Amino acid sequence: MSNERSTTRDERFAHGLEVLESVDGEAGRRVVDSLADISPELGHQIVAWGFGEIYARPQLAPRDRQLVTLGMLTALGGCEAQLEVHVNAALNVGLTPEQIVEALLHSAGYCGFPRALNATFVAKKVFAERGLLPAGRQQTADGSPASP
DSSP states (O other): OOOSOOOOHHHHHHHHHHHHHHHHTHHHHHHHHHTTTTOHHHHHHIIIIIIIIIITOTTSOHHHHHHHHHHHHHHHOSOHHHHHHHHHHHHHTTOOHHHHHHHHHHHHHHHOHHHHHHHHHHHHHHHHHTTOOSTTOOBOTTSOBOOO
8 A cells, every 4th residue: 555645637737836836936837837728638637747746856966957958858859848948947057158068069079060050059049038148157056147
């Protein structure tokens, strides 16, 4: 007999939503909301299973999960919209722009330069939107650019 408490569908969704918002912020919620008129069940599963079950597991820290996710999305190719969400998430959970760029550079050896380039240009877009270019510029503890 399992010691785990049985949860309802709504409870699993609520838990997943908490995890989603802690990792992806508004971007993750926008993805789920964009599915409401085409596939609300896919949105539910992303939240309840993807975040409530998988992302919530304690065996990997959120920053480590984001490194893995960035590598996999880069390797898959054609996932630029999802990479944009996850580059933002990587920054949200404590990865620096330099660490993200290094992870994408590292991926070139395993998935090729075209996919690494595509992913790097997605990161560049996100960094520009967040005022983090040029990458490598000194930042304060909260991630904001340091004064010169």
